Amino acid sequence: MSKIKAENVNVYYGSKQALFDVSIDIAEKEVTALIGPSGCGKSTFLRCLNRMNDVIEICRVEGSIKMDNLELNSRKLDVVRLRENVGMVFQKPNPFPKTIYENVAYGPTIHGIAQSKEEMDQIVETSLKKAALWNEVKDRLDEIGTGLSGGQQQRLCIARAISVSPEVILMDEPCSALDPIATAQIEELIDDLKKEVTIVIVTHSMSQAARVSQKTGFFHLGKLIEFGPTDKIFKNPDNQQTQDYITGRFG
Amino acid sequence: MTSLDPGLPEEEDRQLIQMVSYKYEAEVKDLLLKNPDYLGKIVPIKLTASDDVDQVHKGNYPRDIPEENRRVNDYQLQIYDMLNERGDILSEFNISFFTSPDSREAELAGIASSFMGTVFSILVCLAFSFPVAVLAAIYLEEFAPKNKFTDFIEVNINNLAAVPSIVFGLLGLGVLLAVFNLPRSTPLVGGITLSLMTLPTIIIAARASLKAVPPSIREAALAIGASNMQTTMHHTVPLSMPGTLSGTIIGLAQALGETAPLILIGMVAFVNTIPGTPVDPAASLPVQIYIWSESAERGFVEKVSACIMVLLAFLILMNLAAQIVRHKFEKKWS
Ligand SMILES: Nc1ncnc2c1ncn2[C@@H]1O[C@H](COP(=O)(O)OP(=O)(O)OP(=O)(O)O)[C@@H](O)[C@H]1O
Ligand SMILES: [Mg+2]
Numbered sequence: 001m002s003k004i005k006a007e008n009v010n011v012y013y014g015s016k017q018a019l020f021d022v023s024i025d026i027a028e029k030e031v032t033a034l035i036g037p038s039g040c041g042k043s044t045f046l047r048c049l050n051r052m053n054d055v056i057e058i059c060r061v062e063g064s065i066k067m068d069n070l071e072l073n074s075r076k077l078d079v080v081r082l083r084e085n086v087g088m089v090f091q092k093p094n095p096f097p098k099t100i101y102e103n104v105a106y107g108p109t110i111h112g113i114a115q116s117k118e119e120m121d122q123i124v125e126t127s128l129k130k131a132a133l134w135n136e137v138k139d140r141l142d143e144i145g146t147g148l149s150g151g152q153q154q155r156l157c158i159a160r161a162i163s164v165s166p167e168v169i170l171m172d173e174p175c176s177a178l179d180p181i182a183t184a185q186i187e188e189l190i191d192d193l194k195k196e197v198t199i200v201i202v203t204h205s206m207s208q209a210a211r212v213s214q215k216t217g218f219f220h221l222g223k224l225i226e227f228g229p230t231d232k233i234f235k236n237p238d239n240q241q242t243q244d245y246i247t248g249r250f251g
Numbered sequence: 252m253t254s255l256d257p258g259l260p261e262e263e264d265r266q267l268i269q270m271v272s273y274k275y276e277a278e279v280k281d282l283l284l285k286n287p288d289y290l291g292k293i294v295p296i297k298l299t300a301s302d303d304v305d306q307v308h309k310g311n312y313p314r315d316i317p318e319e320n321r322r323v324n325d326y327q328l329q330i331y332d333m334l335n336e337r338g339d340i341l342s343e344f345n346i347s348f349f350t351s352p353d354s355r356e357a358e359l360a361g362i363a364s365s366f367m368g369t370v371f372s373i374l375v376c377l378a379f380s381f382p383v384a385v386l387a388a389i390y391l392e393e394f395a396p397k398n399k400f401t402d403f404i405e406v407n408i409n410n411l412a413a414v415p416s417i418v419f420g421l422l423g424l425g426v427l428l429a430v431f432n433l434p435r436s437t438p439l440v441g442g443i444t445l446s447l448m449t450l451p452t453i454i455i456a457a458r459a460s461l462k463a464v465p466p467s468i469r470e471a472a473l474a475i476g477a478s479n480m481q482t483t484m485h486h487t488v489p490l491s492m493p494g495t496l497s498g499t500i501i502g503l504a505q506a507l508g509e510t511a512p513l514i515l516i517g518m519v520a521f522v523n524t525i526p527g528t529p530v531d532p533a534a535s536l537p538v539q540i541y542i543w544s545e546s547a548e549r550g551f552v553e554k555v556s557a558c559i560m561v562l563l564a565f566l567i568l569m570n571l572a573a574q575i576v577r578h579k580f581e582k583k584w585s
Contacts, residue, residue: 052474057397083476090474094467096486106485107475160475 003028003198009063011044018044022224024217031199033209036219042202046170050086051079084111087161091173093153095145100137103145103156107164123163131159132189151182171201187212206246210234218242266326272299272358302357302550307331308340311549352523357550362558363525368438368533375442375529376506380449381499388457393483412451419447420512436517436532444512449502456498460491493580500573504566510537536562
């Protein structure tokens, strides 16, 4: 089933066009990987999905992006509601300089999700468990989140993102600052999460895309060159450019 | 009570009286009120020396110039030497320096009025400039669109920070006193005038520290669905507070030593009462230094030194207090 349907998305930074007629169908409760050389517009596309491009004054998005038939690229859209439903994990772990507990509880607090302290404790615990961080931090929830290791911080950011039970999670190179062990933990986590949420992940690692995703999209110079089941993209792509990129001949 | 020793000729009696401070009448009265049975007896009494005798005692007064050029004549010197030999001249810590208002007599002058004036001015200055400056900085940094108008405001804030303080004094005189008819010579007017000076300093510091908050923190908050207002109030502003506070201290410290604008709005007046509220007339410490340094009497030199020390101590204390506050914030966010 399609969760997000983008049609003819064009994005401009000032007069410079960064995305050209991108159309893509993102399936529900699957992992979709976006790959491509640096500067090809993967992050730009990802940020269209939770309207983070609004923050960039010169950025203009055209075209239609529908989530469950709700038009995302509309002035009337409640961006706060959207971002509650579409979480995001960034390339560099960016926990708030607050306690671990406060980091996870922040989303539920501002959206009024928990009715009581017990409920909030429960949400924090579940989120941290889902992010595979609970066992490491359960005795020091009141320590500052920025004091954790890089991998732990990134899992804390994932816990923060899932604390509001989003339907979609966007990840922009979530493992690029992490070592192989932490990366493996996050990949495992992604595998678990996809039972409940739709995940779109940008990655520079071919092997990671192959390991975690069901669908893969290849971007080049702002265009979506090829999009299809991961197996097919990696074993038998239709497009020569895709073939070259995947085998490491350019990019 | 006009005579120290009714048995003495009038001229010598007058010269004796000149050796003690004007306060002697009150001092004798106090002693009698406390010990009514002293009336009619001969008892020892402690009187405050006049500033001239004080200077003689401290060795600051030349004894070798001709008598007619001296403020202490031969007869008075004789009495002084006699008392001094008997060990009847004592130097004590001058508590009244801190509890008395200004006076024309050096030995009586104190800093209570100017100290309270400074405290009230700084509080008024803080109350006016801090909220306005912080809100202005938040608006300009987080919410204002970037256009010609906001550029214009920005340039003018920077210009404002460079305006000589005397100009602000004239503004206070022309607007606060003449147009709004606020009470002259009061810390209220002084504080508002000073706040015009600290305003740009605080705005610039607050904007710089808002700018220094990493964008990733803003993105994190926005991405979880915080509104712009929530992102600003929950994350950006608290993170920028240490920097804003240190900028505020710098601004207040400048204001603390400011003299020229206060002179213009009349805080240079001779005030011999201690202000109880910001709308009572008062001097301020730097202006007090200015006033006393213009006095001819040698006794005021020491008053000036003491007043400078108090001002510096005040500054150090303020910085210390602010550092402690700042440290507390930083710990919470590190
Ligand atoms: N804030 C911005 N202002 C102007 N141009 C931008 C901005 N962000 C991105 N771009 C431009 O848009 C294009 C796509 O950038 P984007 O960040 O989406 O690439 P990417 O595929 O995510 O690259 P990477 O793999 O290096 O992260 C680039 O040419 C970039 O220069
Ligand atoms: Mg990117």
